Amino acid sequence: MTPLDVLYRLSPVPERVYDTPLLDKLGVRLGARVSVLGVRDPTFLAILEKRADVSSRPRKESDLIVVAADSPAELARLADLEPLIKRDGAIWVVSRKGPSATLRDVDVINAAKKAGLVDNKVVSFSPTHTSLRLVVPRSRR
Numbered sequence: 451m452t453p454l455d456v457l458y459r460l461s462p463v464p465e466r467v468y469d470t471p472l473l474d475k476l477g478v479r480l481g482a483r484v485s486v487l488g489v490r491d492p493t494f495l496a497i498l499e500k501r502a503d504v505s506s507r508p509r510k511e512s513d514l515i516v517v518a519a520d521s522p523a524e525l526a527r528l529a530d531l532e533p534l535i536k537r538d539g540a541i542w543v544v545s546r547k548g549p550s551a552t553l554r555d556v557d558v559i560n561a562a563k564k565a566g567l568v569d570n571k572v573v574s575f576s577p578t579h580t581s582l583r584l585v586v587p588r589s590r591r
Contacts, residue, residue: 488518
């Protein structure tokens, strides 16, 4: 080993720790109007209720709709949910990830396009679930 090898030897890059709270990743603001459909994570619901006005039913003028989906057929409801969000709001589709995944991201993206929405962000919802944010395209806001 030459002195230059020692000088330019690459050290391992430390693993980045992501510590942004889930609600911040999802864009949940204090007092936001949020509809939660099919998501049964008690921890998530408890922290969400401390920050937002939460309903387990779809409602008009929602800032966010968080919807669980496990099959392409369940994505058909996106077209019905789109009119319920504010023009600058979003629909988060929560689905299983990894080997137990029953939906692929392209399934969600294709269903979003059919509903007139576009995807623009992915967030790890939990160790077992992922979420994809769908919004109204800027040209329609």
